[in-house]
Amino acid sequence: MSGRTAWVLADQLSPSSPVLEGADRVLLIESVAGAGRLVFHRQKIHLVWSAMRHFARDLERRGIEVDYRRASSLREGLLGHIDDLGPSQVVLLEPSTIGAGEKLSALDPRVEVLEDGLFLTSPVEFADWASERKQLRMEDFYRRQRRRFGLLMDGDEPLGGAWNFDAENRKRPPKDSSPPRPYRPREDEIDRQVRADLDELSGNLPMSGVDGPRIFPATRAEAQRALKSFCEQRLPDFGRYQDAMLGGERFMWHALISSSLNLGLLSPLECARAAEDAYTAGRAPINSVEGFIRQVIGWREYVWGVYRLRGRVLAGENALNAHAPVPKAVTELDPEATDMACLKDVLTGVRDTAYAHHIERLMVLGNLMLLLGVEPRAATEWFHGAFIDGYEWVMAPNVAGMALWADGGKMMSKPYAASGRYIDRMSDHCRGCRYSLEDRTSEDACPFTVLYWDFLDRNREILAGNRRMWMPMKNLDRIEPAELDSIRTRAAQIRGL
Ligand SMILES: Cc1cc2nc3c(=O)[nH]c(=O)nc-3n(C[C@H](O)[C@H](O)[C@H](O)COP(=O)(O)OP(=O)(O)OC[C@H]3O[C@@H](n4cnc5c(N)ncnc54)[C@H](O)[C@@H]3O)c2cc1C
Ligand code: SF4
CATH class of the missing domain: 3.40.50.620 (HUPs)
Known part of the structure; x- marks a missing residue:
């Protein structure tokens, strides 16, 4: 033949x-x-x-x-x-x-x-765009993508009079409504065979998490149904609650399409057009539709471009000299190993579904690893393995660049470091937590808060010159020396030193 x-x-x-x-x-x-x-x-x-x-x-x-x-x-x-x-x-x-x-x-x-691929922007196109500028700002790239595909455009101007409606997004989690249930595919004989094969291999193949009914699409038809269901049911509130977290709510108003996009079952442009159609038909507001389109044709393509441009270098960077291992509760996906209500909830989700939404990845798991000083490569490897949508191209920029600031600011102008106050504002976790947000030195103090001040203190020299860190560093300087010593001692205990 x-x-x-x-x-x-x-x-x-x-x-x-x-x-x-x-x-x-x-x-x-x-x-x-x-x-x-x-x-x-x-x-x-x-x-x-x-x-x-x-x-x-x-x-x-x-x-x-x-x-x-x-x-x-x-x-x-x-x-x-x-x-x-x-x-x-x-x-x-x-x-x-x-x-x-x-x-x-x-x-x-x-x-x-x-040379073809399944992204909208080829590595050569991204490199051309990057070669014309000193800083690779996602916002510039995103505007170019909007113009290039004519998405949410009125001539050369953005529809609705602005490129970005984030001021209307990032609301606290709602007290009186819960997210609509996402689309669930039905398993078939192929899934039963895969399950049997994995059972057979389980002694020899290291795997994490638990088995469970398949919840993410495995075919194009399923992925199209998932996208349609998202646009009809969840997109209208996607923007408003994009950054919110609720205990036990695994998916909030998120789209759950990353695994389908990363497998090639959906194309980024069809996802963006489906959202735009929902806006045109009056079924979803501009803040949600613009926010979603920004994720898909902006962030996702930008991350892809950054990976192809400097992924190898980025994977080896460690601007904060971080060398701690990934905590055992995290590597073992063991929610019982921690009393931190926020972490327990996110680990339960990852163990049971291989999914956590963006803010859980960035502000709970990523933030914890940043504050603990986890080695970027180890963190990247863990994220890659644990998530349903993990692939090498998406890991280095998101984990090393965005969450751990390992590139010293080439992607993000400042580290996404946050104390327990941020998690309290954006979730309902702290209400049921055994730790307290009211102090920062005792054994009962919220570990995120203790580690946050310790992180600023340990990285004082590196962060002092960063204009966007001026306020946090000023607040650090206001802490009395005796209290700062107690914070250091408690942080060292939490970090297992
Ligand atoms: C530490 C960390 C690790 C991450 N790991 C992955 C990963 O392994 N695979 C992955 O696809 N995304 C990853 N992301 C990006 C983002 O969190 C996920 O794409 C998103 O949570 C997937 O869920 P969703 O489909 O419900 O997304 P939604 O919140 O509904 O967003 C819509 C889509 O936008 C795209 N998108 C948005 N932000 C990003 C981004 N920063 N990078 C790439 N795509 C983006 C995704 O395709 C996503 O499906 C990571 C982010 C962080 C901070
Ligand atoms: S108090 Fe701290 S550890 Fe507990 S849920 Fe809130 S942020 Fe998490």
């Missing part, structure tokens, strides 16, 4: 992928080595394998020949395919991970990597 094979990687499951055009067959490789590369959440591996197998089934239903292989590695799978089917060419879209395209094309001269 000869002809052209389209090799579809696990995060490129788009039925309209350019690599499928004119292909004689499709190759999909389920790599056990890939699943064991990190400690991945069991539900993440389940989702990826389920999505790959569903993708193969849907192609076969369209009459396309598929070679679906379970192999110990991608290399084994590819060489097996070449031996068995003898294609004259194996073509794939550029993999998202830096350097992976070169590695895969070095496996055999028949492998050809197309």
Whole structure:
């Protein structure tokens, strides 16, 4: 046999992928080595394998020949395919991970990597944009994207008279309403088989979290239903409660589409257009729609661009000289190991669903790791493994750049460090917590608050020159020396020193 094979990687499951055009067959490789590369959440591996197998089934239903292989590695799978089917060419879209395209094309001269990908902005386009400026401000990039795709535009001006409606967002959590239930897919025979395979592998494959019904889409049809349900039910309040947290509410008004976007089941532009349509039809207000579109065509594409531009460097940076390990309660996803109500709730969510929303990731988990001084690489690896939507490209900018300020401010002008007061303002966690926000030195003091002042104190020299840190540093200077000593002592106990 000869002809052209389209090799579809696990995060490129788009039925309209350019690599499928004119292909004689499709190759999909389920790599056990890939699943064991990190400690991945069991539900993440389940989702990826389920999505790959569903993708193969849907192609076969369209009459396309598929070679679906379970192999110990991608290399084994590819060489097996070449031996068995003898294609004259194996073509794939550029993999998202830096350097992976070169590695895969070095496996055999028949492998050809197309420059196309499933993002709206290619690495070359982003590098061009970046080369024209000193600072890579997300806001500039976002405006360019809005103009480029004509999203929420009135000629050259933003619809509604502003680019950003955040002043109307970031409200405290509501006391009198709860979020509508998100779309839930129904499991099928493929999921049952994946579950059985994972049960069998569980002795040899390190996995975290617990098994549970699949809650994220594994097919394009499911992902489209999830997007539609979000736009109808949750988008109207998405903006208002974007930063709010409520105990036991896993998903709030968030879209739950990141895993579908990252698998290739949805395209960023169709998500943005669906939200824009909801605005045009009067079904969702501008603050929510603009906020959502900013996440999808702004933040997501910006993070992708930053990764491709300086991901390797970023992954090695450690501006705050942070060397602590990830806390055991976090690595083991063990909510019982902490009395901190906020952390307990978020860890329960990650253990049970492999998901936490943005503010839980940034201001609870990320903030905790920043204040404890967790080593950026260790934190990045943990986030990568624990989340349903974790991929290398999304980790370095979000974890090292945004949450841990490991690049010393190239992405974010100041660290996202916050005391317990922030969590109290944006959630209902503190009401039921055994720790107190009223003092900052005793054993009962909120660990976030103790660690916050200790963080500022330990990083005084690095942060003193940062204009945006002027106020927090001034407040630090107001603390009496004796109290600061007590804070240091208590913080050292919390940090296990
Ligand atoms: C420490 C940390 C770790 C993160 N890890 C991941 C990750 O592993 N995978 C991932 O896709 N996102 C990650 N994010 C970004 C963001 O938190 C998630 O995309 C979002 O929570 C996913 O849930 P959702 O689909 O309900 O998103 P929504 O809140 O409803 O937002 C809509 C969409 O916007 C996109 N988006 C928004 N912000 C970002 C961002 N900063 N980076 C990339 N996409 C963004 C996502 O595709 C998301 O689905 C991380 C953020 C932080 C601070
Ligand atoms: S008091 Fe502190 S530890 Fe407890 S829930 Fe509030 S922020 Fe979290």
